[in-house]
Amino acid sequence: MRIFRLELKRIxxxxxxxxxxxxxxxxxxxxxxxxxTYCYSSYTDKSGNEVNLTGLASIAYEKERQADASGIVxxxxxxxxxxxxxxxxxxYGVTESYDLPEGVYEKEILPIAPLLxxxxxxxxxxxxxxxxxxxxxxxxxxxxxxxxxxxxxxSLMAMEQPGSPAAQREAMEMYQKVEKPFEVYPGMSSTILxxxxxxxxxxxxxxxxxxxxVFSADYQSGADDxxxxxxxxxxxxxxxxxxxxxxxxxxxxxxxxxxxxxxxNCLFGWECTKTSVQMLYSIVTLAGMNIGELQLxxxxxxxxxxxxxVSFTLFLSSKCKTTVASLAAGLVFCIAPVVxxxxxxxxxxxxxxxxxxxxxxxxxxSILYAITDFKFLNLGDLAVWTPYAMIGACIIEIPLFAFLxxxxxxxxxxx
Numbered sequence: 001m002r003i004f005r006l007e008l009k010r011i012x013x014x015x016x017x018x019x020x021x022x023x024x025x026x027x028x029x030x031x032x033x034x035x036x037t038y039c040y041s042s043y044t045d046k047s048g049n050e051v052n053l054t055g056l057a058s059i060a061y062e063k064e065r066q067a068d069a070s071g072i073v074x075x076x077x078x079x080x081x082x083x084x085x086x087x088x089x090x091x092y093g094v095t096e097s098y099d100l101p102e103g104v105y106e107k108e109i110l111p112i113a114p115l116l117x118x119x120x121x122x123x124x125x126x127x128x129x130x131x132x133x134x135x136x137x138x139x140x141x142x143x144x145x146x147x148x149x150x151x152x153x154x155s156l157m158a159m160e161q162p163g164s165p166a167a168q169r170e171a172m173e174m175y176q177k178v179e180k181p182f183e184v185y186p187g188m189s190s191t192i193l194x195x196x197x198x199x200x201x202x203x204x205x206x207x208x209x210x211x212x213x214v215f216s217a218d219y220q221s222g223a224d225d226x227x228x229x230x231x232x233x234x235x236x237x238x239x240x241x242x243x244x245x246x247x248x249x250x251x252x253x254x255x256x257x258x259x260x261x262x263x264x265n266c267l268f269g270w271e272c273t274k275t276s277v278q279m280l281y282s283i284v285t286l287a288g289m290n291i292g293e294l295q296l297x298x299x300x301x302x303x304x305x306x307x308x309x310v311s312f313t314l315f316l317s318s319k320c321k322t323t324v325a326s327l328a329a330g331l332v333f334c335i336a337p338v339v340x341x342x343x344x345x346x347x348x349x350x351x352x353x354x355x356x357x358x359x360x361x362x363x364x365x366s367i368l369y370a371i372t373d374f375k376f377l378n379l380g381d382l383a384v385w386t387p388y389a390m391i392g393a394c395i396i397e398i399p400l401f402a403f404l405x406x407x408x409x410x411x412x413x414x415x
Contacts, residue, residue, distance in 0.1 A: 007244035032263035066186040075145035081115035118283025124336040126155035127176035167376035167383035178288035182276035201300040207249035214328040215317040238409040304394035306361025311401035318408035337362035
């Protein structure tokens with residue numbers, strides 16, 4: 001324990017460490033606030049003047065206008081919203097809401113807009129996947145809204161996974177377990193979670209920079225030649241170094257993720273976290289959770305990804321003779337999921353991004369996008385949903401790379 005405290009103190013004495021930790025916390029709060037700057041609303045007041053709202057004022061205005069749409073998304077409420085939409089467009093002789101006269105959308109359509117989310121997708125053509133216009137949907141069919149959604153996931157998976165009956169079957173079983181009817185509480189958008197993803201990726205990069213010199217710096221300075229001659233200069237020192245780096249990285253991510261979630265929910269409203277994931281993403285999303293639960297799951301998965309990536313970086317640090325080499329190698333593997341997801345073919349990209357340590361918080365292939373997607377890893381008659389694979393891979397990689405790092409360090413002292 002004494003060696004662990006000394007190694008922890010050693011990491012925290014670095015000015016670079018404190019600079020990166022402070023920057024991570026500032027960026028976490030900044031990225032929580034930034035989505036509010038993109039919020040914009042306009043309406044015409046009683047005097048006929050156009051009023052433009054931005055930021056928190058826009059959020060408050062839209063939440064007030066859509067207050068009646070909040071709550072349980074029953075088929076009856078969806079049908080009523082579709083009927084209001086169709087009657088409005090018919091009265092003005094248009095077929096799309098963007099053709100409505102100025103101010104009509106904000107007055108008549110905006111209050112029911114949350115209930116219309118996913119209606120077109122639910123009634124998409126089962127063969128082509130093309131979604132109809134809301135004007136083309138028969139309101140009578142909405143009485144079986146959730147049955148239509150289950151039929152939609154069946155046809156969607158037939159297109160997404162045509163050669164894997166196991167994946168199709170697994171997706172159907174997952175969707176049937178999702179709690180219905182859904183709930184919606186206007187105020188949040190999917191952009192908010194995108195920024196949580198960016199926050200996780202930046203914290204991951206900072207933690208890798210902090211962990212990269214843990215072993216290689218002693219090799220480069222020659223201090224390792226002295227340390228290896230001491231009583232606890234091998235395995236005990238290696239374990240202490242590793243645990244100190246993991247502790248700093250884990251604590252940094254927990255503080256940043258907690259700060260980000262608290263600020264976001266305070267700005268947009270805690271009631272919004274009760275919104276079903278399906279009412280923010282695809283209406284047939286397989287995850288049975290609300291936005292608050294998704295935030296927490298993504299934070300937990302991000303923590304596992306950071307710890308797995310830091311463990312892998314420590315393994316690289318135990319192999320590299322200079323800090324530059326270990327830092328470069330660690331950053332390359334952090335960015336690898338972003339590059340591979342854009343350059344490798346479909347199945348190979350899915351497999352690779354599911355097992356790389358940094359994939360959990362990657363920009364292009366993070367667990368957030370895996371949760372809201374329909375990708376499976378197919379192993380014969382077995383189909384594994386990619387979020388499960390990502391979390392499972394991180395759980396395995398943390399002790400695996402930690403063990404390899406300690407073993408590599410001890411082996412280095414012998415050579």
